[in-house]
Amino acid sequence: MSTTFTPEELSSVAALKAKYPEPKAAIMPVLWMAQKKWGWLSEDVIKEVARVMDLPYAHVLGVASFYTMYFKKPMGKHHVQVCTNVSCMLRGGEQLYKHAKEKLGIGHNQATADGVFSLEEVECMGACGGAPMIAINETFYENATASQLDSLLDARR
Numbered sequence: 600m601s602t603t604f605t606p607e608e609l610s611s612v613a614a615l616k617a618k619y620p621e622p623k624a625a626i627m628p629v630l631w632m633a634q635k636k637w638g639w640l641s642e643d644v645i646k647e648v649a650r651v652m653d654l655p656y657a658h659v660l661g662v663a664s665f666y667t668m669y670f671k672k673p674m675g676k677h678h679v680q681v682c683t684n685v686s687c688m689l690r691g692g693e694q695l696y697k698h699a700k701e702k703l704g705i706g707h708n709q710a711t712a713d714g715v716f717s718l719e720e721v722e723c724m725g726a727c728g729g730a731p732m733i734a735i736n737e738t739f740y741e742n743a744t745a746s747q748l749d750s751l752l753d754a755r756r
């Protein structure tokens with residue numbers, strides 16, 4: 600598979616760079632764009648981001664490595680995040696995470712063999728008022744329950 604941005608995507612990269620006084624500050628949205636396109640940030644994808652950002656590979660790798668939202672290995676089509684930080688823990692987040700592990704048969708930062716799901720135990724996602732919360736890709740579900748999680752996963756199989 601090609602790991603080169605299309606001309607249209609390069610226009611989007613240029614537009615992102617133009618939003619910041621220092622173009623290199625666009626590295627995070629450009630890494631996010633790359634992850635959306637290729638699913639995860641392989642060495643070749645990080646090289647492509649370094650090329651279009653005109654930054655050293657090591658710099659881009661450093662940013663990608665620091666933030667857990669950037670995948671450094673292939674993950675599932677549906678990435679399930681369960682928060683177990685304090686507010687969520689106090690409202691059943693840990694039980695919800697245990698339920699998700701058992702239901703999917705995988706653990707933290709693992710993907711199912713068919714590539715449909717991956718699972719991540721996460722720290723606070725900023726939705727404490729709706730604890731416990733889960734996210735599937737970029738959609739948040741607050742006041743989540745085990746049966747709701749089952750329905751959400753079953754609907755995606």
Ligand code: FES
Pocket residue numbers: 682683684685686687688722723724725726727728730731732
């Ligand atoms: S503690 Fe779970 S969203 Fe804040």
